[in-house]
Amino acid sequence: xxxxxxxxxxxxxxxxxxxxxxxxxxxxxxxxxxxxxxxxxxxxxxxxxxxxxxxxxxxxxxxxxxxxxxxxxxxxxxxxxxxxxxxxxxxxxxxxxxxxxxxxxxxxxxxxxxxxxxxxxxxxxxxxxxxxxxxxxxxxxxxxxxxxxxxxxxxxxxxxxxxxxxxxxxxxxxxxxxxxxxxxxxxxxxxxxxxx
Amino acid sequence: xxxxxxxxxxxxxxxxxxxxxxxxxxxxxxxxxxxxxxxxxxxxxxxxxxxxxxxxxxxxxxxxxxxxxxxxxxxxxxxxxxxxxxxxxxxxxxxxxxxxxxxxxxxxxxxxxxxxxxxxxxxxxxxxxxxxxxxxxxxxxxxxxxxxxxxxxxxxxxxxxxxxxxxxxxxxxxxxxxxxxxxxxxxxxxxxxxxx
Numbered sequence: 009x010x011x012x013x014x015x016x017x018x019x020x021x022x023x024x025x026x027x028x029x030x031x032x033x034x035x036x037x038x039x040x041x042x043x044x045x046x047x048x049x050x051x052x053x054x055x056x057x058x059x060x061x062x063x064x065x066x067x068x069x070x071x072x073x074x075x076x077x078x079x080x081x082x083x084x085x086x087x088x089x090x091x092x093x094x095x096x097x098x099x100x101x102x103x104x105x106x107x108x109x110x111x112x113x114x115x116x117x118x119x120x121x122x123x124x125x126x127x128x129x130x131x132x133x134x135x136x137x138x139x140x141x142x143x144x145x146x147x148x149x150x151x152x153x154x155x156x157x158x159x160x161x162x163x164x165x166x167x168x169x170x171x172x173x174x175x176x177x178x179x180x181x182x183x184x185x186x187x188x189x190x191x192x193x194x195x196x197x198x199x200x201x202x203x204x
Numbered sequence: 205x206x207x208x209x210x211x212x213x214x215x216x217x218x219x220x221x222x223x224x225x226x227x228x229x230x231x232x233x234x235x236x237x238x239x240x241x242x243x244x245x246x247x248x249x250x251x252x253x254x255x256x257x258x259x260x261x262x263x264x265x266x267x268x269x270x271x272x273x274x275x276x277x278x279x280x281x282x283x284x285x286x287x288x289x290x291x292x293x294x295x296x297x298x299x300x301x302x303x304x305x306x307x308x309x310x311x312x313x314x315x316x317x318x319x320x321x322x323x324x325x326x327x328x329x330x331x332x333x334x335x336x337x338x339x340x341x342x343x344x345x346x347x348x349x350x351x352x353x354x355x356x357x358x359x360x361x362x363x364x365x366x367x368x369x370x371x372x373x374x375x376x377x378x379x380x381x382x383x384x385x386x387x388x389x390x391x392x393x394x395x396x397x398x399x400x
Contacts (some may be wrong), residue, residue, distance in 0.1 A: 013384055074252060151216065
């Protein structure tokens with residue numbers, strides 16, 4: 009049997025577990041928490057459709073999409089850490105890097121290296137692609153919170169200042185989206201979805 | 205407010221419903237049925253990782269990935285039709301085309317047109333990209349069935365011949381993958397996962 013194909017299928021089987029890693033965010037209909045696989049699908053699609061709003065001009069959209077498809081795979085081992093859980097952030101990178109090594113390591117060496125490089129680029133957040141990808145990862149849960157009357161925000165006592173801090177990266181890179189999202193946040197505070 | 209951005213966000217909100225459309229296929233751990241959003245994520249990732257096995261040589265992988273991200277959105281309106289449900293296939297294309305018109309139509313006109321074109325290309329299955337995308341869409345549930353001891357196959361009394369018919373498209377386009385999957389199917393019959 010083809011060794012490369014066999015490794016690839018083993019990886020494809022293993023990453024199915026992303027569907028069982030649940031986030032704090034709720035679906036738009038508030039019926040249940042969202043899982044990482046659904047979230048990854050949603051933001052990969054968003055990255056494609058919102059590309060025109062990137063102030064950097066050209067981003068390599070294929071690279072962004074690849075980054076987003078795999079950015080949460082490390083959570084199969086490390087679990088999901090809520091964005092506003094300060095204690096949970098301790099040691100997060102080390103836990104996730106171990107996960108990356110094991111999970112990406114199921115693939116043939118050069119593919120494993122490619123995924124590790126993309127994941128590290130995303131984590132470091134310095135290239136236009138990584139920053140654009142991070143923007144998608146922050147806009148999406150914000151929309152889910154807004155359209156569920158702040159369900160997860162209210163459960164965790166999240167404040168306006170905390171969310172504003174999370175989306176500051178949008179200001180330079182996606183100014184129009186930042187402006188719109190800022191309006192949503194003001195409305196959310198007014199409606200009691202989010203603490204002032 | 206930016207009208208284009210506003211339409212795009214409306215679309216992003218609407219397509220969240222893909223996470224509530226369940227398929228006959230079970231997760232690899234057999235704990236529950238898989239939904240369309242998770243499935244779309246999984247096969248988009250597979251398309252990237254298995255590209256080297258495409259016998260056509262070069263496929264435009266960005267186009268394939270876009271196709272796979274949106275190929276099931278029509279099911280938000282038309283529902284999931286089980287691949288082996290002959291009666292369900294009647295009028296399926298018309299139902300799905302109406303869904304495509306409504307859902308893609310939420311986007312600005314030229315994006316709506318782009319999604320419609322990609323979806324029709326996928327449905328027609330003639331270009332190398334559409335055939336490669338279709339191959340991913342067929343391999344993935346087969347793997348899920350195999351690794352769950354044929355759970356959905358057994359529930360629906362699916363036979364070897366029916367599955368062989370579904371994966372015939374792999375023979376010319378992905379011969380190595382076809383060979384491996386054929387071995388899995390023989391093993392599945394031997395183990396009683398699939399009717400002979």
